Amino acid sequence: MNAGDPGLHVESVNKGFRLGPSRVEVLHDVTLHLAPGEALAVTGPSGSGKSTLLHLIGALEAPDSGSIHVGGTDLATLSDVDLARFRNQSIGFVFQHHHLLPQYTVLENVLLPTLAFAKSGRGAAAGQEAWARELLDRVGLSPRLDHRPGELSGGERQRAALARALVMRPAVLLCDEPTGSLDPETAQTVGDLLLELHRVQESILVTVTHSEALAERFPRRCALVHGQCSAL
Ligand SMILES: Nc1ncnc2c1ncn2[C@@H]1O[C@H](COP(=O)(O)OP(=O)(O)O)[C@@H](O)[C@H]1O
Ligand SMILES: [Mg+2]
Incomplete structure (x- = not known):
């Protein structure tokens, strides 16, 4: 892989957890490659x-x-501060x-x-606020900028969370059951916006979902079963 490779590369990853005296092996030799602009839906049973x-x-x-590796960077080489960044x-x-x-x-949450x-710098802050307002406009929340989360519906809160996730223009957007607590109609709207x-943004999108309706709208799909990710 080239140092400047902009993709996401998960290579032969294993992960387990210690549970008291025993260990649970959760991921076994998982390999995934995604280029910018690609979107993958991950399905699989609970606990997989x-x-x-x-x-x-x-x-x-x-x-x-x-x-x-993300964007040519091996995550294992990053210090704690660099990981936070x-x-x-x-x-x-x-x-x-x-x-x-x-x-x-x-708006403040986003x-x-x-x-x-x-x-810092007032110019940079102004630019970020303009972008936050634009994102909130795209997710249909311009009339709600000054509301607090408690004053929003479930779908509106999830749309605000989507705007917050995108405000730094991330190379990779990760969604963990983003429509899992929404009714089908609201879930459809949030799914539309996500895609x-x-x-x-031409980002890399990885979305975990139990919703067949959402998963089938993704160009790439895989199922996690027995710790392994199989393309569907
Ligand atoms: N921090 C942790 N410590 C111990 N076990 C964990 C931890 N995180 C996850 N697990 C275990 O790993 C397995 C997979 O969990 P998870 O990734 O949350 O599954 P899923 O999201 O597919 O429902 C489960 O058996 C869970 O109990
Ligand atoms: Mg989960």
């Missing part, structure tokens, strides 16, 4: 390791063996539950990731 796979790609956890700047995460902070407005490693924004 779908969230674990996303956590490894998002550098929230490290594999026991194997390697993960990588997560902030290269990874967007959308979870089943929105994880918006209740005390902040929608801007939070821009503060972590801010180089549309992914297309515009």
Whole structure:
């Protein structure tokens, strides 16, 4: 793989957890290659390791063996500070539950990731706010900028979470059952937005879902079964 390769490369990854005296092997020799602009839906039974796979790609956890490269960087070579920077700047995460902070407005929630490693400068901050407003406009939340999460519907909160995940223009967007707590109609809207924004951004999208309706809209699909990822 070239140093400048912009893709996501998961190579022969193994991951297990110690549970008391025993160990559970969760991922066994998982290999995945995705280029910018590609979108993959991951399905599989509960407990099959779908969230674990996303956590490894998002550098929230490290594999026991194997390697993960994003944009030419081997995640295993990053220091803790560089890992935090990588997560902030290269990874967007959308979870089943929105994880918006209740005390902040929608706009403030979307801007939070821009503060972590801010180089400051009023011009940069203004540019980021303009981009946050544009993202919120694209997900249909312009009339809700000053609302707090508690004042939004479930679908609106998930759309705000999507805008927050995209505010740093991440190379990789990871979604863990993003429509899992929404009714079918709202799920369809959030799925539409997810795929549309992914297309515009040319990011790499990996979405874990139990929804057949959502999974079948992805150009690539795989199922995690017995720790292995098989293309569908
Ligand atoms: N931090 C952890 N410590 C111990 N076991 C874990 C941990 N995270 C996940 N597991 C176990 O790994 C398996 C896969 O979990 P997970 O990746 O959450 O599955 P899925 O998202 O497919 O439902 C489960 O058996 C789970 O209990
Ligand atoms: Mg899970």
